[in-house]
Amino acid sequence: MRKPTDPTSHQEGPKDPTPIPWDALEAWEDPIPMQDTKTLHHMVRRSKNTPHSTTGPHTTPRGTPKTPHHARRALPIAPRRNPISHQEGPYDPHGHHEGAPKLPHHATRDTKTRRHTKRGPKNAPHNTTAAPQPPPTGPPPAPGPVTELRAPKPPLLALSPPHGGRCGRTRGGGAELSRAHRPHKAGAAHAAPRGGGRKRGGGSVGLGGSRGRGMELGWLLWGAAVLLLLHLLMELSPAVNFVLRIGFYYVLCIVCSGLTAPVCLLVNGGRTVKNMRIIKTVVKSFKYFFGLRFEVKGLENFDVEGPAIIVSNHQSILDMMGLMEVLPDGCVQVGKKELMYAGTVGLITYLGGVIFINRKSTTSAKMVMAEVAKTMTADNVKVWVYPEGTRNCTGDLLPFKKGAFHLAVQAQVPVIPVVYSSFTTFYNPKKNLFTSGKIKVEVLPPIETKGLTSDDVSDLTDRCYNIMRETLFRLSGRSGEGKDSS
Numbered sequence: 001m002r003k004p005t006d007p008t009s010h011q012e013g014p015k016d017p018t019p020i021p022w023d024a025l026e027a028w029e030d031p032i033p034m035q036d037t038k039t040l041h042h043m044v045r046r047s048k049n050t051p052h053s054t055t056g057p058h059t060t061p062r063g064t065p066k067t068p069h070h071a072r073r074a075l076p077i078a079p080r081r082n083p084i085s086h087q088e089g090p091y092d093p094h095g096h097h098e099g100a101p102k103l104p105h106h107a108t109r110d111t112k113t114r115r116h117t118k119r120g121p122k123n124a125p126h127n128t129t130a131a132p133q134p135p136p137t138g139p140p141p142a143p144g145p146v147t148e149l150r151a152p153k154p155p156l157l158a159l160s161p162p163h164g165g166r167c168g169r170t171r172g173g174g175a176e177l178s179r180a181h182r183p184h185k186a187g188a189a190h191a192a193p194r195g196g197g198r199k200r201g202g203g204s205v206g207l208g209g210s211r212g213r214g215m216e217l218g219w220l221l222w223g224a225a226v227l228l229l230l231h232l233l234m235e236l237s238p239a240v241n242f243v244l245r246i247g248f249y250y251v252l253c254i255v256c257s258g259l260t261a262p263v264c265l266l267v268n269g270g271r272t273v274k275n276m277r278i279i280k281t282v283v284k285s286f287k288y289f290f291g292l293r294f295e296v297k298g299l300e301n302f303d304v305e306g307p308a309i310i311v312s313n314h315q316s317i318l319d320m321m322g323l324m325e326v327l328p329d330g331c332v333q334v335g336k337k338e339l340m341y342a343g344t345v346g347l348i349t350y351l352g353g354v355i356f357i358n359r360k361s362t363t364s365a366k367m368v369m370a371e372v373a374k375t376m377t378a379d380n381v382k383v384w385v386y387p388e389g390t391r392n393c394t395g396d397l398l399p400f401k402k403g404a405f406h407l408a409v410q411a412q413v414p415v416i417p418v419v420y421s422s423f424t425t426f427y428n429p430k431k432n433l434f435t436s437g438k439i440k441v442e443v444l445p446p447i448e449t450k451g452l453t454s455d456d457v458s459d460l461t462d463r464c465y466n467i468m469r470e471t472l473f474r475l476s477g478r479s480g481e482g483k484d485s486s
C-alpha cells in the first residue's frame with residue numbers, strides 16, 4: 001500500500017546501475033544452519049505472501065532476472081499457511097458475534113454477583129437515604145436488560161469525581177450537566193450528598209472545588225505530570241536519562257525495522273543489498289532524535305573502481321547511525337550471526353544483505369570470508385567490516401582481527417579505512433552518559449592490496465591499525481598520542 005507513495009521506492013528501481021547477483025548472497029547464507037534461519041525465513045514468507053499471491057511466484061515485481069529464482073529458494077512461498085491470516089480472518093467476525101450477545105449476559109452476571117456481595121446491600125440503603133429515589137415504575141425485580149445494566153451504575157458513578165464535585169458545588173451547573181448527560185444523573189444525584197455533604201460538614205468546600213476541577217482534567221494532568229516527572233528524573237538522574245534514551249533508541253530501531261521490512265520486500269522483493277538504501281534513508285533520520293551531528297570528510301575516497309573492503313572503528317550500537325551517514329551504495333556489512341535473531345532488527349539486517357558470521361567458530365567465519373572474497377568482485381559490492389570484532393567505547397582501538405585484511409588480499413581489492421571520533425564525551429554506558437554530541441567522520445584514502453599475498457596480511461593489518469588510531473586521536477582531540485603505538 002505504501003509502495004507508490006514511498007519516495008525511496010521511486011529512487012530504487014531505475015537508478016541502481018548494477019544489481020547484485022543473488023548467487024553471492026546465497027553463498028553468504030551458507031554457513032548459517034538452515035535450522036537457525038527457519039524462524040526468519042518464516043517471517044519473511046509471511047510478509048511476502050501478499051505480493052506473491054497477486055503477481056504469481058515467478059514474477060517478483062522489480063526483481064532482477066535472478067531474483068525470483070532466489071526468492072523462491074530463500075523465501076519459499078508458503079502454501080497459504082499464514083498463521084496471522086488464519087487467525088485474523090475467522091477470528092475477527094467471530095469475535096464480534098461472540099462479543100455482542102455476551103455483553104448483556106456478562107453484565108447480568110456481574111449485576112447478580114454484585115447483588116450478592118456485601119457492597120450491594122451497603123450501597124442500597126446509602127443510596128436511598130442520600131438522595132430521593134424516583135418512585136418505582138415497574139415490578140422491582142424485573143430483570144430486563146436495561147434494568148440490569150443500570151443497576152450497578154449508581155455505585156460506579158457515585159465514585160465519578162467530576163459529576164459529584166459539580167453537583168455538590170453549583171446546582172445550576174450540575175443541573176445543566178445532568179440534562180446533557182441523562183444517564184449520569186442518577187449517579188450525580190447520589191454523589192452530591194455524599195461528597196458535597198461530607199465536605200460541607202468538614203468545612204473544606206474550597207478544597208473540594210479545586211479537587212473537582214482538577215479531576216475533570218484528570219487525564220491531562222496525569223499525562224503532564226508523568227512527562228514532567230520523566231523530564232525531572234532525566235535531569236536529576238543520569239541513569240534514568242541513559243536508560244530512557246537508549247531504550248528509545250532500541251524502540252526506534254525495532255519499530256522502524258518492522259515498518260521498513262515490508263517496504264524492502266515490496267520494493268526489492270527480498271534479501272538484497274539494494275535494501276540498504278531504504279534502510280539508510282530511515283536510519284539517517286535517527287540522529288535528530290538524539291541531538292547527534294555528523295561532520296564528514298573524505299567521502300570521495302569511496303569512489304574507487306570496483307569493490308573494496310571498508311574497515312572502521314566500532315564503539316557502540318549507535319554506530320549504525322554513523323554507518324548509514326556515509327554508507328556507499330552497494331555495500332554490505334559483516335555482522336555477528338546473533339543479530340539475525342534480534343526480532344525485526346534481525347529481519348531488516350537479513351533483508352539488507354548483511355553477511356552473518358559465527359564468531360565462535362573461526363573455521364566457519366573464515367569459510368564465509370573466503371566465499372565473500374570470491375564473489376564480491378563478480379558482484380561488485382563493497383564489504384564493511386569492523387576489524388575490532390566487538391564494540392569498544394574507550395576512546396582507543398582494540399587490536400585488529402585479520403579477517404578483513406585476508407579478505408582484501410584474497411580478493412585483491414583496496415582497503416578503505418573510516419574513522420569515527422571518540423563517543424566518550426557524550427556516550428559512556430559505564431557512566432550512564434548519553435547526551436547530544438558531534439561526531440567527526442573521516443574516510444581515509446584507499447590502501448592498495450594488488451600483488452600482496454597472505455604473508456603480507458599482518459603488515460597490512462598493522463599499517464591500517466596505525467593510520468586509524470592516529471586519525472581517531474586526532475579527530476577526538478588527542479593529537480600525537482597514536483603515533484608511537486603499533
Ligand SMILES: CCCCCCCCCCCCCCCCC(=O)SCCNC(=O)CCNC(=O)[C@H](O)C(C)(C)COP(=O)(O)OP(=O)(O)OC[C@H]1O[C@@H](n2cnc3c(N)ncnc32)[C@H](O)[C@@H]1OP(=O)(O)O
Nearest residue numbers: 253256257260333335336362365369389401402403404406
Ligand atoms: C530501519 C531501521 C533499522 C534499524 C536497525 C539498523 C540495522 C542496520 C543494518 C546494519 C547492520 C550492521 C551490522 C554491524 C554488525 C557489527 C558486528 O557484528 S561486529 C562483530 C562481527 N564482525 C567481526 O567479527 C569482523 C572482524 N573479525 C574478523 O575478521 C575475525 O578475524 C574472524 C574472521 C571473525 C575470525 O575471528 P577469530 O575466530 O577470532 O579468529 P582470528 O584470531 O581473527 O584469526 C585466527 C587465525 O585465522 C586467520 N584468519 C582470519 N581470517 C582469515 C581468513 N579470512 N582467511 C584466512 N585466514 C584467516 C588469522 O590470521 C589468524 O591466524 P594468525 O596466524 O594468528 O594470523
Ligand SMILES: CCCCCCCC/C=C\CCCCCCCC(=O)OC[C@@H](O)COP(=O)(O)O
Nearest residue numbers: 250253254316317320341342343345389390391
Ligand atoms: C525476539 C528477540 C528480540 C530481541 C530484541 C533485540 C532488539 C535489538 C534492537 C535494537 C538494537 C539496534 C541495534 C542495531 C544494530 C546494532 C549492531 C551492533 O552494533 O551490534 C553489535 C555487534 O556489532 C558487536 O556486538 P558485541 O559488542 O560483541 O556484543
